[in-house]
Amino acid sequence: IVVVAVNSTLLTINAGDYIFYSDWAWTSFVVFSISQSTMLVVGAIYYMLFTGVPGTATYYATIMTIYTWVAKGAWFALGYPYDFVVTPVWIPSAMLLDLTYWATRRNKHAAIIIGGTLVGLSLPIFNMINLLLVRDPLEMAFKYPRPTLPPYMTPMEPQVGKFYNSPVALGSGAGAVLSAPIAALGAKLNT
Numbered sequence: 001i002v003v004v005a006v007n008s009t010l011l012t013i014n015a016g017d018y019i020f021y022s023d024w025a026w027t028s029f030v031v032f033s034i035s036q037s038t039m040l041v042v043g044a045i046y047y048m049l050f051t052g053v054p055g056t057a058t059y060y061a062t063i064m065t066i067y068t069w070v071a072k073g074a075w076f077a078l079g080y081p082y083d084f085v086v087t088p089v090w091i092p093s094a095m096l097l098d099l100t101y102w103a104t105r106r107n108k109h110a111a112i113i114i115g116g117t118l119v120g121l122s123l124p125i126f127n128m129i130n131l132l133l134v135r136d137p138l139e140m141a142f143k144y145p146r147p148t149l150p151p152y153m154t155p156m157e158p159q160v161g162k163f164y165n166s167p168v169a170l171g172s173g174a175g176a177v178l179s180a181p182i183a184a185l186g187a188k189l190n191t
Helices: 002-014 018-023 025-051 056-077 091-103 108-132 137-143 167-190
Strands: none
Touching (some): 025 091, 025 108, 056 091
């Protein structure tokens, strides 16, 4: 449970890249909103259904918020201004998810459909308010360029197109697509 909690939190923090969100705020807002909504709902529903307790989604969002504030402190230590690094607002949306789970008498399908819709609608609004409070993000992005890390830690530019045409990519893609029907067929043959 602990391993899944840490990994899902890191995935959610990195989905949509909350640093990039403040660097190029309006460009990435849609991508950020979709990825963050999806990751919050997937993780929170997983925990809520695992425990069966309304309030678990809010607890999950609180843990993610604490992790992100720690990460924000790390970026601040690298020289970024503190109000430049954005901490996403997850908690109110997670509270709506918990409320849905409680109001529908712990119906998991209602939590996923209604709660997921409420998160998808509310999270972009809360983060839009969050975004408006960032100090002139575009100007700050130029004043504080992202590679404040030493050269050996700076990410390399991706080799666009090279991977997509490789047999490895083709094999992994085909494997991903075919694995579910093959597994279903195998299960059917076993019975």
